[in-house]
Amino acid sequence: MAVIRFVETNERIENGEEISKYLETQGIVYENWDITKLQGDLQENYEVTPERSEAILNVFKPEIDALSAKRGYKSSDIVVLSKATPNIEELLVKFQDEHHHTEDEVRFIVDGEGVFTIKGPKDGVYFDVVLYPGDLISVPANTRHWFTLTDLRKVKAIRIFESKDGWVAVYDESELQSQA
Numbered sequence: 001m002a003v004i005r006f007v008e009t010n011e012r013i014e015n016g017e018e019i020s021k022y023l024e025t026q027g028i029v030y031e032n033w034d035i036t037k038l039q040g041d042l043q044e045n046y047e048v049t050p051e052r053s054e055a056i057l058n059v060f061k062p063e064i065d066a067l068s069a070k071r072g073y074k075s076s077d078i079v080v081l082s083k084a085t086p087n088i089e090e091l092l093v094k095f096q097d098e099h100h101h102t103e104d105e106v107r108f109i110v111d112g113e114g115v116f117t118i119k120g121p122k123d124g125v126y127f128d129v130v131l132y133p134g135d136l137i138s139v140p141a142n143t144r145h146w147f148t149l150t151d152l153r154k155v156k157a158i159r160i161f162e163s164k165d166g167w168v169a170v171y172d173e174s175e176l177q178s179q180a
């Protein structure tokens, strides 16, 4: 279950229901899927082969399909970040720059941990969402955010896309589309 940490006050929300409620007030989709459905080494194995990726996506197909029908998502894949990732430190430096996308950024944590720091779309208040296996978040389009790993230094996740083109990072906040 995720944890929310407010950047300025260090205040935390650790209760599942309250986390869902807070994220809902910010217009952020959060779900928790049953990670124990993954059999064998599908959760822990960081060597991503097409076979293993397909097997993981198949296990969560009902959840992915239901969310995609609601939000208009069209494709999904598996991504891993770990000490074995070439240029991991450079990648992380890039991910830690505040940016937004023109479509939702959707991540389901299969293994490891990840942190999205989000500028609350409704009030501009910055908060961290620490994500653990089973957590799904959809950072809404045009919402400023950045991503980091925890001390575990690894994450394996399902990414779900509307179109891969929309997932280009826009670093310049002045390029935010007006929300008319």
Ligand SMILES: [Fe+2]
Pocket: 099, 100, 101, 105, 145, 146, 147, 169
């Ligand atoms: Fe992003």
